[in-house]
Amino acid sequence: MKNIVILISGGGSNMAAIVRAAQQQDWARSLGAQVAAVVSNKAEAKGLEFARAQGIATEVLNHKNFASREDFDAALAQVIDRYQPALVVLAGFMRILTPGFVAHYAGRIINIHPSLLPAFTGLHTHQRAIDAGCKFAGATVHQVTAELDVGPILEQAVVPVLPGDTAESLAARVLTQEHVIYPRAVAALLRA
Ligand code: NHR
Numbered sequence: 001m002k003n004i005v006i007l008i009s010g011g012g013s014n015m016a017a018i019v020r021a022a023q024q025q026d027w028a029r030s031l032g033a034q035v036a037a038v039v040s041n042k043a044e045a046k047g048l049e050f051a052r053a054q055g056i057a058t059e060v061l062n063h064k065n066f067a068s069r070e071d072f073d074a075a076l077a078q079v080i081d082r083y084q085p086a087l088v089v090l091a092g093f094m095r096i097l098t099p100g101f102v103a104h105y106a107g108r109i110i111n112i113h114p115s116l117l118p119a120f121t122g123l124h125t126h127q128r129a130i131d132a133g134c135k136f137a138g139a140t141v142h143q144v145t146a147e148l149d150v151g152p153i154l155e156q157a158v159v160p161v162l163p164g165d166t167a168e169s170l171a172a173r174v175l176t177q178e179h180v181i182y183p184r185a186v187a188a189l190l191r192a
């Protein structure tokens with residue numbers, strides 16, 4: 001079985017979309033793949049409850065308990081490697097990962113970023129798109145490389161920016177499309 005390990009920090013709706021796709025499309029039979037674990041750097045991440053309710057193993061590793069990013073990432077890799085993942089999926093995971101961590105999972109770690117990359121790398125993408133006067137926004141699934149948000153693009157979805165949009169209303173519109181493209185990108189990689 002190809003194991004998928006999903007990293008979250010919060011709501012976990014992208015994680016839930018992947019778990020639901022795995023169930024509805026029977027990835028165990030069709031792709032020989034399963035979501036083996038959900039790992040959060042925050043104990044209070046809402047997504048952990050959903051994962052537990054689905055019978056998926058969950059792990060919490062608080063980055064504040066580590067002296068350096070290198071120490072946190074080393075411990076994180078130890079936790080992840082217990083599941084021998086074919087794919088590591090960042091889904092609203094909010095900690096920048098060190099080059100050593102990324103190298104360890106080279107070619108099998110992906111992220112979903114809430115902008116049309118290469119525009120708006122980093123944080124606060126929706127407010128920045130509104131402030132720039134963008135008529136369209138969206139989300140990008142990309143391979144994770146040492147440099148933030150610049151790895152090869154795998155999938156994108158576009159949504160309009162509407163008059164009166166706030167960062168919150170735009171984020172919600174983008175998020176519905178994230179739930180479409182992220183499971184699709186994961187399945188495509190497992191097929192490859
Ligand atoms: N790590 C690497 N090496 N490369 C990428 O492409 C990564 C990554 C880690 C996370 C997700 C990314 C996003 O989609 C991601 C891509 C967090 C931050 C950030 O500044 C930036 C980008 C992303 C995730 N994090 C702060 C930090 O100090 C903490 C912010 C917070 O806790 O709210 O790590 O946008």
Ligand code: GAR
Pocket residue numbers: 008009010011012013014015091092093094112113114122123139175178
């Ligand atoms: C998503 O919009 C995701 O693209 C974004 O956070 C949201 C997480 O939602 N990711 C980042 O901003 C990474 N820095 P979710 O927890 O419900 O999947």
